[in-house]
Amino acid sequence: MFVKRLALTNFRNYSTLDAQFGPGVNIFYGDNGQGKTNIIESIFYCAIGRSFRYSKDNDLILTGTDHFRISAELGDDITENIAVLFKETGEKAARVNGLYLRKLGHLMGSLLSVIFSPEDLDIVNEGPSVRRKMLDIVISQLHPSHYFNLQQYNKTLAQKNFLLRDCGRTGSTGSSADALLDVYNEQLAAYGASIAEKRARFCAELEQLAAEKNGQISGGEALTLKYVPNFRASAPAPSPETATDVPEAENIDPAAVQNAIKTEFLELLTARKSREIERQHSLYGPQNDDVQIELNGMELRRFGSQGQKRTAVLSIKLAQILLLYRKTGRKPVLLLDDVFSELDEKRSSLLLSSIEGYQTFITTASLGELPGHVKRDAKIFFVKSGEIQLI
Numbered sequence: 130m131f132v133k134r135l136a137l138t139n140f141r142n143y144s145t146l147d148a149q150f151g152p153g154v155n156i157f158y159g160d161n162g163q164g165k166t167n168i169i170e171s172i173f174y175c176a177i178g179r180s181f182r183y184s185k186d187n188d189l190i191l192t193g194t195d196h197f198r199i200s201a202e203l204g205d206d207i208t209e210n211i212a213v214l215f216k217e218t219g220e221k222a223a224r225v226n227g228l229y230l231r232k233l234g235h236l237m238g239s240l241l242s243v244i245f246s247p248e249d250l251d252i253v254n255e256g257p258s259v260r261r262k263m264l265d266i267v268i269s270q271l272h273p274s275h276y277f278n279l280q281q282y283n284k285t286l287a288q289k290n291f292l293l294r295d296c297g298r299t300g301s302t303g304s305s306a307d308a309l310l311d312v313y314n315e316q317l318a319a320y321g322a323s324i325a326e327k328r329a330r331f332c333a334e335l336e337q338l339a340a341e342k343n344g345q346i347s348g349g350e351a352l353t354l355k356y357v358p359n360f361r362a363s364a365p366a367p368s369p370e371t372a373t374d375v376p377e378a379e380n381i382d383p384a385a386v387q388n389a390i391k392t393e394f395l396e397l398l399t400a401r402k403s404r405e406i407e408r409q410h411s412l413y414g415p416q417n418d419d420v421q422i423e424l425n426g427m428e429l430r431r432f433g434s435q436g437q438k439r440t441a442v443l444s445i446k447l448a449q450i451l452l453l454y455r456k457t458g459r460k461p462v463l464l465l466d467d468v469f470s471e472l473d474e475k476r477s478s479l480l481l482s483s484i485e486g487y488q489t490f491i492t493t494a495s496l497g498e499l500p501g502h503v504k505r506d507a508k509i510f511f512v513k514s515g516e517i518q519l520i
């Protein structure tokens with residue numbers, strides 16, 4: 130798939146933009162603060178329905194106006210067009226192929242995209258929430274149901290936390306509060322099991338692909354990504370007749386794993402109910418899960434060099450591209466925001482050879498840092514003060 134045309138109204142520093150892109154490499158260059166990342170951000174917004182930066186929807190509205198609109202026309206895909214409208218009142222609406230979406234979550238999967246940015250190092254350096262988000266974005270693009278499960282889970286978790294605080298304030302858990310806690314725990318176990326099972330499964334697939342890339346770039350260093358649930362769930366044992374000759378991953382039934390997690394999670398929540406009441410807060414569940422990233426058996430965050438971390442992060446991103454492509458047969462659109470200044474020649478050339486055949490948007494403050502062959506075949510736009518010009 131590729132973005133053929135992008136139109137923006139009042140998005141960030143663009144009052145209007147209407148641009149046509151090529152199916153290969155498209156480059157935005159210009160000084161800092163001119164609007165290069167803003168374009169990338171608007172494209173990724175079509176993929177996940179929000180900003181990839183730490184920005185709220187209201188921050189994306191051009192100052193002094195009251196709404197923004199993004200519309201994208203795609204080529205070579207089942208999705209032909211996507212349009213999103215956000216008003217400062219909080220109203221948000223989206224259309225895909227001309228049809229209004231009842232829920233914004235249905236946007237997921239319409240445009241597949243992977244974004245690379247200097248902040249990707251946060252995946253290694255920062256806390257578990259960054260790693261959970263990384264998994265959740267890829268999985269939601271593949272399975273919109275994951276997005277809805279997360280939404281329901283978080284909503285229920287917030288309600289449960291409210292109730293726990295309330296119990297703490299009044300100093301008592303009456304029988305109705307107690308029964309309500311049981312209801313919340315049931316729901317959390319059901320949604321949570323689906324979330325944890327999918328994350329663990331996709332993490333294992335990502336690990337395989339990322340380890341291979343990492344080995345190639347580093348000359349054989351071993352990268353591992355292990356999903357670490359906040360409670361342990363034992364997978365059911367494979368049946369004896371299939372256990373011998375079928376590869377391990379294929380003879381585990383996701384639904385059976387989900388059921389096992391659900392049972393175990395619910396048992397834990399029930400057993401620790403009084404402790405959660407005492408602490409006035411939910412203590413267990415996938416909201417606390419993590420992905421442990423190791424290189425050669427040692428925690429990358431604590432023992433890795435800057436170069437090893439960059440290689441690992443690059444490998445994880447390249448793995449996401451492959452995962453999306455292999456699972457859907459659709460090629461994701463790649464967004465490379467300011468990444469070449471941070472990569473040495475070896476990593477740059479591996480990245481460039483990996484993106485061949487994918488539509489790619491590259492932003493840079495200096496065209497000089499991009500190899501000649503990339504520029505030769507690219508559509509190049511000069512970006513200045515919220516306007517772009519094809520050169």
Ligand SMILES: Nc1ncnc2c1ncn2[C@@H]1O[C@H](COP(=O)(O)OP(=O)(O)O)[C@@H](O)[C@H]1O
Nearest residue numbers: 141142161162163164165166167188190191192
């Ligand atoms: N809501 C907004 N309204 C108007 N301008 C904005 C808004 N949000 C960001 N900007 C402007 O966008 C510019 C940053 O754009 P960005 O794409 O991040 O720059 P770069 O070209 O360095 O990637 C800044 O000049 C900032 O003031």
Ligand SMILES: [Mg+2]
Nearest residue numbers: 165166467492
């Ligand atoms: Mg930028």
